[in-house]
Amino acid sequence: xxxxxxxxxxxxxxxxxxxxxxxxxxxxxxxxxxxxxxxxxxxxxxxxxxxxxxxxxxxxxxxxxxxxxxxxxxxxxxxxxxxxxxxxxxxxxxxxxxxxxxxxxxxxxxxxxxxxxxxxxxxxxxxxxxxxxxxxxxxxxxxxxxxxxxxxxxxxxxxxxxxxxxxxxxxxxxxxxxxxxxxxxxxxxxxxxxxxxxxxxxxxxxxxxxxxxxxxxxxxxxxxxxxxxxxxxxxxxxxxxxxxxxxxxxxxxxxxxxxxxxxxxxxxxxxxxxxxxxxxxxxxxxxxxxxxxxxxxxxxxxxxxxxxxxxxxxxxxxxxxxxxxxxxxxxxxxxxxxxxxxxxxxxxxxxxxxxxxxxxxxxxxxxxxxxxxxxxxxxxxxxxxxxxxxxxxxxxxxxxxxxxxxxxxxxxxxxxxxxxxxxxxxxxxxxxxxxxxxxxxxxxxx
Amino acid sequence: xxxxxxxxxxxxxxxxxxxxxxxxxxxxxxxxxxxxxxxxxxxxxxxxxxxxxxxxxxxxxxxxxxxxxxxxxxxxxxxxxxxxxxxxxxxxxxxxxxxxxxxxxxxxxxxxxxxxxxxxxxxxxxxxxxxxxxxxxxxxxxxxxxxxxxxxxxxxxxxxxxxxxxxxxxxxxxxxxxxxxxxxxxxxxxxxxxxxxxxxxxxxxxxxxxxxxxxxxxxxxxxxxxxxxxxxxxxxxxxxxxxxxxxxxxxxxxxxxxxxxxxxxxxxxxxxxxxxxxxxxxxxxxxxxxxxxxxxxxxxxxxxxxxxxxxxx
Numbered sequence: 146x147x148x149x150x151x152x153x154x155x156x157x158x159x160x161x162x163x164x165x166x167x168x169x170x171x172x173x174x175x176x177x178x179x180x181x182x183x184x185x186x187x188x189x190x191x192x193x194x195x196x197x198x199x200x201x202x203x204x205x206x207x208x209x210x211x212x213x214x215x216x217x218x219x220x221x222x223x224x225x226x227x228x229x230x231x232x233x234x235x236x237x238x239x240x241x242x243x244x245x246x247x248x249x250x251x252x253x254x255x256x257x258x259x260x261x262x263x264x265x266x267x268x269x270x271x272x273x274x275x276x277x278x279x280x281x282x283x284x285x286x287x288x289x290x291x292x293x294x295x296x297x298x299x300x301x302x303x304x305x306x307x308x309x310x311x312x313x314x315x316x317x318x319x320x321x322x323x324x325x326x327x328x329x330x331x332x333x334x335x336x337x338x339x340x341x342x343x344x345x346x347x348x349x350x351x352x353x354x355x356x357x358x359x360x361x362x363x364x365x366x367x368x369x370x371x372x373x374x375x376x377x378x379x380x381x382x383x384x385x386x387x388x389x390x391x392x393x394x395x396x397x398x399x400x401x402x403x404x405x406x407x408x409x410x411x412x413x414x415x416x417x418x419x420x421x422x423x424x425x426x427x428x429x430x431x432x433x434x435x436x437x438x439x440x441x442x443x444x445x446x447x448x449x450x451x452x453x454x455x456x457x458x459x460x461x462x463x464x465x466x467x468x469x470x471x472x473x474x475x476x477x478x479x480x481x482x483x484x485x486x487x488x489x490x491x492x493x494x495x496x497x498x499x500x501x502x503x504x505x506x507x508x509x510x511x512x513x514x515x516x517x518x519x520x521x522x523x524x525x526x527x528x529x530x531x532x533x534x535x536x537x538x539x540x541x542x543x544x545x546x547x548x549x550x551x552x553x554x555x556x557x558x559x560x561x562x563x564x565x566x567x568x569x570x571x572x573x574x575x576x577x578x579x580x581x582x583x584x585x586x587x588x589x590x591x
Numbered sequence: 592x593x594x595x596x597x598x599x600x601x602x603x604x605x606x607x608x609x610x611x612x613x614x615x616x617x618x619x620x621x622x623x624x625x626x627x628x629x630x631x632x633x634x635x636x637x638x639x640x641x642x643x644x645x646x647x648x649x650x651x652x653x654x655x656x657x658x659x660x661x662x663x664x665x666x667x668x669x670x671x672x673x674x675x676x677x678x679x680x681x682x683x684x685x686x687x688x689x690x691x692x693x694x695x696x697x698x699x700x701x702x703x704x705x706x707x708x709x710x711x712x713x714x715x716x717x718x719x720x721x722x723x724x725x726x727x728x729x730x731x732x733x734x735x736x737x738x739x740x741x742x743x744x745x746x747x748x749x750x751x752x753x754x755x756x757x758x759x760x761x762x763x764x765x766x767x768x769x770x771x772x773x774x775x776x777x778x779x780x781x782x783x784x785x786x787x788x789x790x791x792x793x794x795x796x797x798x799x800x801x802x803x804x805x806x807x808x809x810x811x812x813x814x815x816x817x818x819x820x821x822x823x824x825x826x827x828x829x830x831x832x833x834x835x836x837x838x839x840x841x842x843x844x845x846x847x848x849x850x851x852x853x854x855x856x857x858x859x860x861x862x863x864x865x866x867x868x869x870x871x872x873x874x875x876x877x878x879x880x881x882x883x884x885x886x887x888x889x890x891x892x893x894x895x896x897x898x899x900x901x902x903x904x
Contacts, residue, residue, distance in 0.1 A: 194802050195761075196779035203772060205763040265761020265776065265803030269741075272760050276741040283740035283764055375734055375770045375867050524772045525864055526725065529710055529899045532703070 149578040151571070152317040157411045158567040162312070163319045165564075173560055176553040183550020186543040187262070195265055197543045203528060204521040204538035209263040211513045212551050213256050215395070217290070217367055218388070218509075220252025222396025224297050224360035228353035236583035237424070240416045243568050244403045245396075246301040251558045253294045255551050262547055282370045289363035296359060300352045302331075306345060307572035310335040328565060364389050371516070377455045378520035387439045394432040394479075395509045401425050401502035405495065407568050416569055416582055422495040429502065430487040437480045458523040468519050471511055478508025640791040661816070666794045667755070669747030675810055676750070677726060678833040678842055678854055681878040684709070684722040685829065686888025693826030697811070698797055699783045704775055706808040707823055711888070711900045720885045720904060721878040724831060726823070727752065727773045727808035728863070728871030735765035735774065744805070745794075750837075750872050751810050753794040759804035766805060770867055774807045810834070820845055829882060 148156075160166040165173075189197050200207045227245035230238040261267060277284050309332035312320065320328070335341055368388035371379040381387075401422065408417040447459045461467040486492045486501045518538050522528075528536050540548075574580050633649045686709050694700070694707045706727070713720040729752045736746050743758035744765050766774045781788070781800035788799045795813045800806050811821035824832040825845045835842030835851055842851045854860070858876040865871075889897055 194779040195776070201778065202766070202775050205766040205776065260762075263762070265763070266759065266801075269758075269760045272741040272743075272758065276743075276758065278740055278742050281738050281740040281764070283738070283762060287740075374738075374768050375869075376767070521767065525770050525867075526772050527710060527712070527903065528772075529903075531895060531899065 148317070150580045151575045151578045152315070154416065154569070154571055154574070154580050155311070155315055155317050155567070157413065158569075158571075159318060161560075161564050162324075162567065163321065169560070173557065176557045176560070179553030180550045180557065183547045183553070186546035186550070190262070190543055190547075191267070197541060199534065199538050199540045199544060201532075201535045201538075203524060203530075203535060204518060206263065206517055206521065207538055208540045208544040208548050209259045211510070211517055212548055213259040213263070214367065214388075214513045214516070215510055216252045216256035216259070216551065216555070218252070218364065218392035218395050218513075219399050220249050220256055220297070221293070221360045221364040221367075222392040222394075223247075223249025223252060223399070224293065224300075224356050225393060226396055226400065227297075227300070228357040228360070231349060231353045232357065237421070239573050240413075240569050240582060241400060241404065241421065241425075242304060242570050242573070243566075244400055244407070246297070246304055247559050247562060247568065248396075248399050248403065249297045250294070250301050251555050251562075253290060253297060254558060255555045257290050258554070259547075259551060282366065282373060285366045286363075286370060289359070289366045293356070293359050293363050296352060296356050300349070300356060303345065303349055303352065304570070305566050306332060306335050307337075308566050308570060309333075310337070311572045311575070312566065324565070331565070361389060364392050371520075376520050377452070377458045377523060377525075378516075381443070383439065383443060387443065390432065390435045390439055391509055391512060394429070394436050395506060397425060397428050397432055398502035398505040398509070401429065401499055402506070403568075405499040405502075408495075411568075413569065416574065416580065418582065418584075419495050420584060422498045423493065426487050426493060426498040426501070429483060429498070429505065433480060433483040433487070433505075437484075440476070440480070454523060454525050458519060461519045461523065462515070468515060471515060475508050475511045475515060478504040479512060480508075641789075661793055661795050661813070663755075663793075666753070666812075667745055667747065669749035669751060670812065670816060671748070672838060673749040673815070674837040675729070675812075675815065675872065676835060676837045676842065676851060677729075677810070677873045678851070678860065678876060679724055679726075679873060680831050680833070680844075680858070680876040681721050681723065682876060682881045683829040683831045683883075684724055684878075684888075685883035685885075686711070686722045687828055689826040689828055690724060690823035690832065693822040694808070697822040698806075699787050699799065700806075701782050704806075706773075706775065706806065709888075711885070711903050713903045719878070721881075722885060722888050723875075724823075725771065725773070725863075726873060727810070728771055728869070728873045729810060731870035731872060732868060734768040734770065734869060738764045738768045740764070749812070751812055753809055753812070754797065754805055754807060755794045756797075756801045756804040756806070757792055759801075761803040761805070763805065770864060770869065774805050776805055777802050 161169050186197075198207060198209075223245045227242060227249055230242055230245065261270065264270060273283070273287055277287075279285075309328050312318065313325070313329045313332050335345070365385035365388065368384040372381055372384035374380060404417050404421060404425065407413060444459065444462065447455050451459060461469075462472045463469055482504055483501050486497050522536070522538065530536055574582060634646045635649050635652065636644055636646050637652075639645050688709055691705055691707050691709060692702075695702065695704065698706065700706065708725050710723045710725060711720055712723040729750055731746075731750065733744075733746055733752050736744050736752060739745075740762060741758055741760055743756070743760065744752060744754045746752050761776070763776060766776060777800050780802045783799050790796075790799050792799055792801070793813070795809070795816070797806060797809045814821055820834050820843060821832075824834045824843075827844070830844035830846055833842035833844045833847075833849070833851075833854065835848075837851055840851045841848060842854065843849070854876070855874055858879075860874040860876050862871045862874055889900075
């Protein structure tokens with residue numbers, strides 16, 4: 146009997162849907178080890194206090210806040226991309242929907258953990274609710290993150306219901322009994338009745354519109370956390386739009402990275418096509434120009450006519466004893482290399498686009514470092530301190546270990562979610578048992 | 592010169608601790624040997640500083656001179672009718688740093704924790720350097736208070752900005768928000784004696800420090816309640832600091848008591864970084880007709896410390 150293309154696609158997810166492979170277990174173990182190592186660092190921090198970090202009275206926020214912005218950026222951009230894909234009904238984007246939803250939820254789970262790590266008195270964390278002051282941007286952020294996480298987690302679930310139903314009904318996969326029962330419960334008895342389709346579509350539409358607005362607002366709130374302070378380098382009206390753009394840029398890079406990993410891992414070449422890479426590479430290029438524009442705009446206005454403190458701040462980006470090298474790397478990874486690779490057709494392959502995406506992610510991580518640390522090292526009042534650790538911030542092993550744990554947790558959560566549903570919206574691609582992948586509009590470009 | 596007159600807060604804390612311990616011992620006695628108390632002596636129930644109820648023999652009670660503990664509500668509300676201000680005369684400062692050590696002594700802070708700092712400033716190439724003591728400015732539009740998520744740092748009616756370190760969650764947002772780098776964080780368990788760390792903590796004394804929370808200059812409101820000047824003011828050998836009440840239009844540096852408005856007018860006072868709009872309550876008198884050349888402040892400093900000022904000079 147000939148097996149339909151839909152069943153073939155489902156079979157590709159045999160691991161880890163029906164059972165986990167060795168490589169899956171090894172990766173899972175490695176990530177667990179990362180998290181475990183972070184926990185050791187956390188115990189150190191709890192026992193000895195924040196003295197074990199590189200943070201001191203001037204640089205009061207370090208890697209923790211940088212990770213916080215990075216992961217929230219990933220989360221919010223995943224949310225924005227997911228809802229834009231859904232609302233605009235871009236048909237070729239269908240195979241990519243679950244990727245955006247996955248890293249949106251995971252980013253919004255991992256990001257806030259770093260805020261907890263940065264708080265001096267974790268034992269008093271519930272004061273944030275007990276004594277909440279609505280004037281404080283932290284309270285805004287708490288509300289924004291919680292609402293967004295709830296919305297996006299709900300959206301992730303709703304978007305998976307059709308897949309759960311397909312898995313429940315499928316005979317080609319040998320899913321363990323306990324998991325089949327769980328998936329059956331999650332599918333909520335969906336069977337494709339017109340009434341069910343209508344309810345599902347409507348709720349997805351409403352959520353997508355809500356998420357589009359709330360995610361943009363929440364990422365702006367994150368920017369205002371800094372923009373509303375008086376410090377040179379932070380007090381900028383440009384900050385909210387720049388945060389949104391940088392987040393989207395890192396989100397598209399994250400999406401490309403996920404496309405590549407899943408395509409390799411599950412041999413999904415027919416579903417995640419080369420065309421998808423070219424289109425997303427094109428999106429990356431547009432955002433790259435946007436990033437270049439914002440970077441230029443940010444620095445040139447400060448440099449052309451400059452006040453005394455702003456001058457001390459901007460000089461650090463040009464000084465190779467300070468942040469010159471890091472600025473150069475940010476510009477190379479975030480602007481120059483992406484433009485060269487993505488503009489010249491000869492360099493444009495799925496592999497090279499993925500490498501660019503990884504470089505962009507690194508560059509944008511460095512960008513967050515440049516947003517936080519140089520500003521805190523440049524207060525209005527000169528520092529004049531004999532203790533070098535109070536003048537310059539250097540992250541300690543505790544902070545790096547916890548950063549590693551954050552990335553480990555990010556991978557772990559996605560791996561666990563993959564246990565219960567394929568990362569490709571199989572139900573949306575199926576038409577009468579056959580898989581139809583809509584083609585992007587400019588397939589002639591390559 | 593460590594007598595009780597110079598350090599009333601120290602003595603007060605010692606006395607209260609002693610009282611608490613004493614009453615604790617008494618209560619043990621009353622619990623274990625209730626027959627003893629039943630003999631004709633009357634007992635009294637008292638609230639110990641740690642909040643527990645203790646029973647003490649009436650004959651054992653001796654009133655303490657400064658036993659008026661300010662309630663949490665009073666500490667948040669402020670001293671009625673007052674508007675505290677400080678005037679710092681830059682013409683008199685020679686970096687003697689008596690203010691810094693007095694402040695550290697008063698608040699049981701180690702040498703490397705400076706709530707009050709003295710910086711060397713030089714505004715431009717051709718202008719003269721000068722020493723710049725910097726307290727908390729107790730701004731009327733405080734950026735730190737705005738951002739606090741839990742109301743741990745607050746603005747009082749008498750103008751002071753204080754910290755309740757029993758409330759502080761240690762998010763450090765106030766430190767990032769303060770444009771004057773006033774606040775310090777307890778990155779590890781504070782190096783304070785057990786006697787001190789057991790004390791009842793109040794925003795008015797800022798003692799004891801708590802790990803994972805923020806500290807800063809508090810203008811010593813507990814001393815103001817007793818009608819005394821903050822320790823930095825009295826410790827300064829040159830009378831740099833004037834402290835007082837704007838409502839009374841009077842400030843004093845311990846030796847001279849002058850009209851606040853008149854002093855500002857006569858000496859052309861200004862506020863540091865006025866353009867930020869934080870409305871500081873600390874005014875500076877420009878370093879004109881100086882008592883000392885700025886080099887006097889470098890006397891006795893180690894070469895290492897002198898090197899700190901290389902960028903400035």
